[in-house]
Each structure stands twice: as C-alpha cells, then as structure tokens.
Amino acid sequence: MDFTLSEQQTMFRDMVRDFAAREIAPLAAQMDREADMPEALIQKLREGGFFGLTFPEPLGGLGVDTTTYGLVVEELSAASAGVAVMICVHNSVGSYPIAMFGSDELKARVLPRMAAGEIAAFCVSEAGAGSDAAALTTAAARDGDHYVLTGSKMWVTNGSRARYYVVLARTPGSVGHDSVHAFLVERDAPGLCVAKKEDKMGLRCSDTCVVELDGVRIPAANLLGREGDGFKVAMKALDGGRIGIAFQALGIGRACLEASVRYAGQRIAFGEKLWHIPTVRDKFADMAARLHAARLTALHAAWLKDQGRPHTKEAAMAKLLATEAAGHVADEAIQIHGGFGYTKDYDVERYYRDVRVTRIYEGTSEIQRLVIARSVIKELG
Numbered sequence: 001m002d003f004t005l006s007e008q009q010t011m012f013r014d015m016v017r018d019f020a021a022r023e024i025a026p027l028a029a030q031m032d033r034e035a036d037m038p039e040a041l042i043q044k045l046r047e048g049g050f051f052g053l054t055f056p057e058p059l060g061g062l063g064v065d066t067t068t069y070g071l072v073v074e075e076l077s078a079a080s081a082g083v084a085v086m087i088c089v090h091n092s093v094g095s096y097p098i099a100m101f102g103s104d105e106l107k108a109r110v111l112p113r114m115a116a117g118e119i120a121a122f123c124v125s126e127a128g129a130g131s132d133a134a135a136l137t138t139a140a141a142r143d144g145d146h147y148v149l150t151g152s153k154m155w156v157t158n159g160s161r162a163r164y165y166v167v168l169a170r171t172p173g174s175v176g177h178d179s180v181h182a183f184l185v186e187r188d189a190p191g192l193c194v195a196k197k198e199d200k201m202g203l204r205c206s207d208t209c210v211v212e213l214d215g216v217r218i219p220a221a222n223l224l225g226r227e228g229d230g231f232k233v234a235m236k237a238l239d240g241g242r243i244g245i246a247f248q249a250l251g252i253g254r255a256c257l258e259a260s261v262r263y264a265g266q267r268i269a270f271g272e273k274l275w276h277i278p279t280v281r282d283k284f285a286d287m288a289a290r291l292h293a294a295r296l297t298a299l300h301a302a303w304l305k306d307q308g309r310p311h312t313k314e315a316a317m318a319k320l321l322a323t324e325a326a327g328h329v330a331d332e333a334i335q336i337h338g339g340f341g342y343t344k345d346y347d348v349e350r351y352y353r354d355v356r357v358t359r360i361y362e363g364t365s366e367i368q369r370l371v372i373a374r375s376v377i378k379e380l381g
C-alpha cells in the first residue's frame with residue numbers, strides 16, 4: 001500500500017483546509033457557546049459541495065474516494081467537530097443505506113436532493129437501545145402498501161435540520177435481529193415530530209434530537225433492502241461511518257497538538273519556553289506518534305473500502321485507535337496549557353469536550369473491541 005496522497009487528494013485537502021480556516025474556525029467558539037450553527041454557514045457548505053462528497057457525480061455529488069473523504073472530515077474536524085459530524089452523518093450512515101439498498105426510483109428521487117444539501121439523519125438508537133441496538137422497540141406495522149411506524153428515536157444527529165431520516169423499526173411484538181427493517185422517512189410525513197434537542201457536553205453546534213414517530217405512514221417502496229434486512233443495512237453503513245469518525249478524532253487530535261506546540265513556544269516557565277522542557281517534549285513525541293499510528297490505520301481502512309475489500313474489522317480498529325489516541329492527546333493538550341487550558345479562552349478546552357463522544361457514538365470503544373475480537377477469533381480460532 002502506498003501512503004502517498006495523489007495530486008487530487010492533496011489539492012482537495014488543501015482547499016478544504018483553506019475553507020475551514022476562513023469560514024468555520026472563526027465561528028467555532030461562538031457556535032459552541034450558542035449551541036447552534038448559522039444557516040449561512042450551512043448554505044456555504046452546500047455551495048462547496050460538502051453534502052455531496054460521497055455521492056456519485058451523475059447524481060450531482062463529488063464522488064470522492066474514502067481516503068479523500070477522510071481527509072476532508074479531518075480538516076473540518078480540526079476547525080469544528082460539530083460541523084464535521086453533520087457532514088459525516090449525512091455522507092455516510094444517513095445516505096449510504098439509500099444508495100446501497102434503496103429502489104432505483106427512490107435513489108433517483110432522493111439522492112440528487114441529498115447531494116444538493118437536503119440533510120440526512122440516521123435513527124437507530126432509542127432510550128432503551130444503544131449498544132444493544134437489537135433491543136429497539138419502534139414498531140413498523142404493515143398496512144396494505146404502506147408501513148405505519150410508531151416509536152421514539154433518541155440521539156438523532158442532524159435531527160432538527162434533516163429532510164430525510166433512515167429509521168430502523170421492527171415488526172410489532174417481535175424480538176431479535178431478523179424482524180428489524182430499515183426505512184426512509186421524510187420530514188413532512190404526518191406524525192413525525194422532532195422533540196427534545198439534547199444539551200450536550202461537546203459538539204454543541206450539532207443538533208442531537210429525540211425524533212418521535214406517532215403512526216407515521218410511509219409507502220412500502222421506502223423499505224430499504226428486504227424485510228428483515230434492517231440490521232444488515234445499519235451495520236454496513238456503520239463500517240463506513242466508523243472510518244469517518246476515526247478521521248474526525250484525528251482532526252481534533254491534530255488541532256490539540258498544533259495548539260499545544262504553539263502555546264509551548266510562548267509560555268515561559270523556569271526562565272525558558274516550555275518547548276525546552278524534556279517532559280513537555282516527551283508529551284509532544286507521544287502525542288504525534290499516537291496520532292500517526294492511528295492515521296495509518298484509518299488510511300488503511302479507507303483504502304480497503306475503496307478496493308471493495310472487507311473492512312469491518314479494520315474500520316473498528318481505526319475508530320478504536322484514533323478515538324483513544326485523540327482522547328489522550330486532548331488530555332495532554334490541557335495539561336500542557338496548565339490552568340489556561342481549563343478555561344474557555346483556549347480552544348483546547350472545546351477540543352477536550354468535543355473529542356469525548358468519539359469513543360461513544362457509532363459504537364463505543366467496548367463495542368469496537370467486541371467487533372475486532374469476533375473477527376480475530378473467526379480468523380485464528
């Protein structure tokens with residue numbers, strides 16, 4: 001495997017880096033404070049093609065490969081992880097199920113609109129079903145050529161901004177994986193209501209909501225895959241989604257390292273810059289090495305996906321290693337900033353809060369280890 005980025009990948013990354021520095025970074029602290037994102041910024045992201053990153057060009061997207069997608073997510077995350085997660089969910093778990101499992105009619109109707117910036121969301125989790133997604137209770141009752149959905153979804157990223165929701169629901173009264181189905185639900189469907197917006201520790205400008213479904217009638221043609229495919233649809237989508245979260249963590253981690261090196265170049269203690277203190281230098285070495293190792297793992301997972309090869313284990317490894325590395329790096333960044341890092345005057349305080357959730361969503365670190373262990377036993381047992 002060659003880790004050299006192509007000319008096009010480098011160009012893309014640099015363009016997004018410039019865009020993020022100009023349009024996103026200056027707003028990041030304010031968006032965090034206000035727990036909101038200006039519509040004008042979302043519109044600029046639309047115009048920049050960010051909502052069509054992974055969509056094929058004939059459908060109005062940019063059709064980038066997974067590596068390029070990862071680089072873009074890293075750049076956005078270094079500026080604002082909240083903006084990045086909106087783009088990630090839209091380009092992966094929110095749209096992939098339609099692209100891979102939707103009917104031709106559904107794809108032709110919906111994907112160009114998504115690529116143009118009508119936002120997508122992914123609704124699996126419920127109050128009683130997180131890691132154990134099979135415990136979900138949202139019901140999908142067949143009624144002629146419709147399904148009627150009733151239940152409550154929690155933690156829906158893009159919940160209030162979305163136009164399209166991928167929803168997992170089960171045959172009423174059933175248990176287990178086989179009776180779970182995936183559907184596309186549109187925002188204007190009567191009975192769909194965006195309820196509470198969560199007041200979160202980090203990613204504050206990203207909207208994370210409860211979505212209530214009260215007898216929402218949707219055409220049977222909105223079923224993704226076949227009946228009973230719901231789990232397969234979600235797990236396939238998450239394989240790609242986890243690569244994105246790995247790059248998200250890497251972006252936040254890189255921002256932490258850059259901020260720490262800058263700070264240590266100015267801060268004087270015992271008559272010299274922190275740069276010259278061996279313990280601080282050790283921290284830099286460790287932070288950089290952990291991020292580098294995690295980045296290679298993430299690039300490998302992205303490469304496998306682009307080759308059309310199995311990547312479930314490698315995506316889980318990338319997410320696990322990158323999010324744990326970035327969590328450590330964010331913690332060290334606060335340490336290097338001392339008391340100043342514990343205040344909102346410095347960006348590392350936000351990075352520390354933002355990075356924490358990367359070890360929780362799209363499967364906790366513990367769940368990534370379960371996924372990896374299952375593969376290892378299958379290969380070696």
Ligand SMILES: Cc1cc2nc3c(=O)[nH]c(=O)nc-3n(C[C@H](O)[C@H](O)[C@H](O)COP(=O)(O)OP(=O)(O)OC[C@H]3O[C@@H](n4cnc5c(N)ncnc54)[C@H](O)[C@@H]3O)c2cc1C
Nearest residue numbers: 122123124125130131132155156157360361362363364366
């Ligand atoms: C900001 C944010 C955005 C989110 N966005 C979305 C979204 O867009 N769509 C969506 O569907 N969901 C979303 N989620 C939900 C997220 O995926 C879940 O929070 C996550 O899967 C964990 O589920 P839980 O919170 O119910 O924790 P639980 O499953 O209750 O886990 C609690 C603890 O127990 C551990 N644990 C549980 N089971 C096991 C096991 N078998 N082995 C070892 N340890 C275990 C977990 O690792 C964790 O440490 C989001 C969450 C957050 C916080």
